[in-house]
Amino acid sequence: MMLRRCLFRFGLLGGCLLAAQPLFAADDLPLMPYPLKLERQTGALLLVGDQTELRLDVELVLADATQNTATDGKYLIQHLQQRLTAQAGRPVLLQSVTTAVKPTLRLEIGKLLTIPKPGDDESYQLQITPQHIHLQANTSTGALYGLETLTQLLDCPSLPATSSPTPHCQWPTVTIEDQPRFPWRGLLIDSARRFVPLADLKRQLQGMASAKLNVLHWHLTDDQGWRFESLSYSKLTQFAGGEFYTQAQMRELVSYAAKLGIRVVPEIDLPGHASAIGRAYPQLLAEPGSATKAERRFGVFAPVLDVSSPEVTAFAAALLKEVAAIFPDPYLHIGGDEVKPEQWLQNPAIQQFMQQQQLADAGELHADFNRRLALQLKQLNRTMIGWDEVLHKDLPKNVLVQSWQGQNAVAESVRAGHPTILSAGYYLDQPMPTSYHYRNDPVGVAQPLPPLPADGKQIVLDFQLARFNNKPVSGQFILLPTAVSQNLQQPQLRMRVPARGELAPRWVQQRSKADGSSDWVFAIDSWLGPAEIQLQGRTDGSWHASAMLGNTRYPLTVKLASNSKQQLALPVLPTLTAASQQQLILGGEAALWAELVPATLLDLKLWPRLYAFAERLWSPADMRDESSMYQRLQQMDDYGSRIGLLHQQQQRQGLATLASNEAEAAALLVLSETVEQSQYYSRHHLKTVRGQYHLDAELARFADALPAESLALVVLQKQLATNGCAAIGTSSDRAPQTAAQRASSIHALQQQFQRWQQAAAQLKNYQGKQQARIKHLTAQLAITSDIALQWLAEQQRLTQQPTTGNKVRKTWDLQRQQLQIIINEVDEELLALAQPVQQMLECREAGIYLWKGNS
Incomplete structure (x- = not known):
């Protein structure tokens, strides 16, 4: 399968990225999400057949006598056949047999579910021996998940081009007991x-099923458009240009999802994000003339419903009744987020309503409306969901709260007694490293941090992080050096931000200097994404700071707090110890907002990293090995493509649209391995200040043809770490190597950088679209590859101590300056390769050499 992957993904230009050596441990099977319990045995089960067709004898047994295996369970057999055919690369014929014939696959199901519901049994047991497969589940949903695991486990080498013997498809022998961690x-x-056309949504549902995800949260209304066909208020879709879903189409999607074990939860945004409502029915707004045209911009806008009006109450009741009639799920999302109160406060009728109802402010008014919505939904046998802005002391306890503004909202919601799901840290419209999403745990983020020891002299720094949309983030860093506390084994640090809570670093390093000052380097995960921050103490008592959010440099200023002991006041929160509290955390949702994601790029922005998110919610909490995750994610990249996801195809199509010919498109594909989108909300913010943050701005940059993260650079980081040159804050995992092995490692790295260097040369005279930007990135790639190749050549020359001559030192200084200029650049796409190459130079400074084998 590895050869097929390389030829398919990279074409003829430069061959295979992973051909030189295996880069990850092969202990884990190619499964994602990984099962709760898995035991491997020796041997394998062959899938019989030839080059043209494979065959599998199947017996389906239903415990529910009212259901018919031949008709009611037919869709499961069809689903398995489609999956196995995709994985095998040739037709797989499933033949229905009885027990007397000794089927290869025996599938036992307690009950086939028509409509999936919260609380359904999703567990399954799978046993594969050299003779047979036995899959048992209490429900069809559990059986479906077992079949997904069975498909992922099938290993089918590529078919030979000649008439040589056909390689066998086979399953490893395993015993699996599996069920999800979160419902x-x-x-x-x-x-x-x-x-998003219905066909594109159905394709994502297929992907979701393969990842064992079970809820599609369908965001149907917003300022830019109303996509739900309402028979009661038909004007709502008249400005949608025909781009809305009929009630028949929505029912069709619900039925399609149900066959895949997926619930569909609709979101109808009330009372904010109401521009589309106000254009169709201006009398429903608090300021009727405030939404006279279609909203083409993105952001948070003023139009809001007049929540004091009986007409709005009737509108909400009729609309929610229509929604509930189409979507059978017991939950219905009302949004409730980003409500601007100005129109409420300026409307005399609303002010009078507030006085009559004894509502003190806009927050009380919003809470009163949410309470009324919850009662309306209760009459429809539905439970309300809202974003974390709906959280209020008067909110009914059964309302589910979805955290998006920060991970700290999970704890706040749970302590208030509400069922809660986490989305902060899972926003996939932000291009982020997959490892960041993988570390983000719904229960972990709800636990308060242990307090800093009180016996040390704390350093309190006020900070301000500038953002590209001119809305800075302010807070404090509290530093506790080891030198001032005998009880500390290592330095400690906290980051505090009002309304966002307190965060601790993933790792922190502190270096005390002779003049009494100190330097700090630390990595911290927050709602902003993964950040790496450097703080440098100066002799005059001032501090200098720099920050990377993901792969993007952000301006950061710090200064000593006016009172070194004056810390931001944050509430002291108790640990979530009660099982009943932790059980209120139901799981999480990834979110893909569409400002920068048209339907033609949907797969590219979701896959394969959605598999890693799914693993965080399905697999055991202690499954944290990021190296294993990335190794399996690379395999899922191709698995997803085989079963019909279009992420690889959409990338190639996007690059072909930019290039002037096929050769340029092939070179752009290689360039794309070294370039990433600017991470966090950088692209959104840059488009805002450039006046390009709206529906009419073309999404045809190089960044739009890029995945969220370059897996090629993940591999490069692994190669460097394996050879003793790990990034700061991470451990080097190099095993002892012979001279021949070290030479092979250097040669593999040289081949890779030569390949990138070749692509830069091919694009030097690029004639396609976005010429200036592509040529600029190409020039950066040429510089960066040249620096890396010089470093690798040095590894071959040096056998003792590094050369310390002035001429060599000057060369090193120039290389550092060149890389720093590239790393500090701000734009929508960045040469992310510069950071691991800078890491290589830092290894040289530290005296780490691949050839010597020392560290």
Whole structure:
């Protein structure tokens, strides 16, 4: 399968990225999400057949006598056949047999579910021996998940081009007991800002099933468009340009999802994000003339419903009744987020209503409306979901709260007694490293941090992080050096931000200097993404700071707090110890908002990293090995493509649209391995200040043809770490190597950088679209590859101590300056390769050499 992957993904230009040596441990099977319990045995089960067709004898047994295996269970057999055919690369014929014939696969199901519901049994047991497969589940949903695991486990080498013997497809022999850690494992798709055709949604549902996700959160209304066909208020879709879903189409999607064990939860945004409502029915707004045209911009806008009006109450009741009639799920999402109160406060009728109802402010008014919505939904046998802005002391306890503004909202919601799901840290419209999403745990983020020891002299720094949309983030760093506390084994640090809570670093390093000052380097995960921050103490008592959010440099200023002991006041929160509290955390949802994601790029922005998110919610909490995750994610990249996801195809199509010919498109594909989108919300913010953050701005940059993260650079980081040159804050995992092995490692790295260097040379005279930007990135790639190849050549020359001559030192200084300029650049796409190459130079400074084998 590895050869097939390389030829398919990279074409003829430069061959295979992973051909030189295996880069990850092969202990884990190619499964994602990984099962709860898995035991491997010796041997394998062959899937019989030839080059043209494979065959599998199947017996389906239903414990429920009212259900018919031949008709009611037919869709499961069809689903398995489609999956196995995709994985095998040739037709797989499933033949229905009885026990007397000794089937190869015996599938036992307690009950076939028509409509999936919260609390369904999703467990399954799978046993594969050299003779047979036995899959048992209490429900069809559990059986479906077992079949997904069975498909992922099938190993089928590529078919030979000649008439040589056909390689066998086979399963490893294993025993698996599996069930999810969390019952709510969802994906939000935004069809409101940009319409998503039904076929594209169905394809994502297929992907979700393969990842064992069970909730599609369907965002149907927003300022830019109303996509839900209402028979009661038919004007709502008249400005949608035909881009809306009929009630028949929505029912069709619900039925399609149900066959895959997926619930569909609709979101109808009330009372904010109401521009589309106000254009169709201006009398429903607090300021009726405030939404006279279609909203083409993105952001948070003023139009809001007049929540004091009986007409709005009737509107909400009729609309929610229509929604509930189409979507059978017991939960219905009302949004409730980003409500601007100005129109409420300026409307005399609303002010009078507030006085009559004894509502002190806009927050009380919003809470009163949410309470009334919850009662309306209760009458429809539905439970309300809202974003974390709906959280209020008067909110009914059964309302589910979805955390998006920060991970700290999970603890706040749970302590208030609400069922809760986490989305902060799972926003996939932000290009982020997959490892960041993988570390983000719904229960872990709800636990308070242990307090800093009180016996040390704390350093309190006020900070301000500038953002590209001119809305800075302010807070404090509290530093506790080891030198001032005998009880500390290592330095400690906290980051505090009002309304966002307190965060601790993933790792921190402190270096005390002779003049009494100190330097700090630490990595911290927050709602902003993964950040690496450097703080440098100066002799005059001032501090200098720099920050990387993901792969992007952000301006950061710090200064000593006016009172070194004056810390931001944050509430002291007790640990979530009660099982009943932790059980209120139902799971999480990834979210893909559509500002920068048209339907033509949907797969590219979701896959394969959605598999890693799914693993965080399905697999045991202690499954944390990021190296294993990335190794399996690379395999899922191709698995997803085989079963019909279009992420690889969409990338190639995007690059072909930019290039002037096939050769340029092939070279752009290689360049794309070294370039990433600017991470966090950098692209959104840059488009805002450039006046390009709206529906009419073309999404045809190089960044739009890029995945969220370059897996080629993940591999490079692994190669460097394996050879003793790990990134700061991570451990080197190099095993002892012979001289021949070290030479092979250097040669493999040289081949890779020569390949990138060749692509840069081919694009030097690039004639396609976005010429200036592509040529600029190409020039950066040429510089960076040249620096890396010089470093590798040095590894071959040096056998003792590094050369310390002035001429060599000057060369090193120039290389550092060149890389720093590239790393500090701000734009929508960045040469991310510069950071691991800078890491290589830092290894040289530290005296780490591949050839010597020392560290």
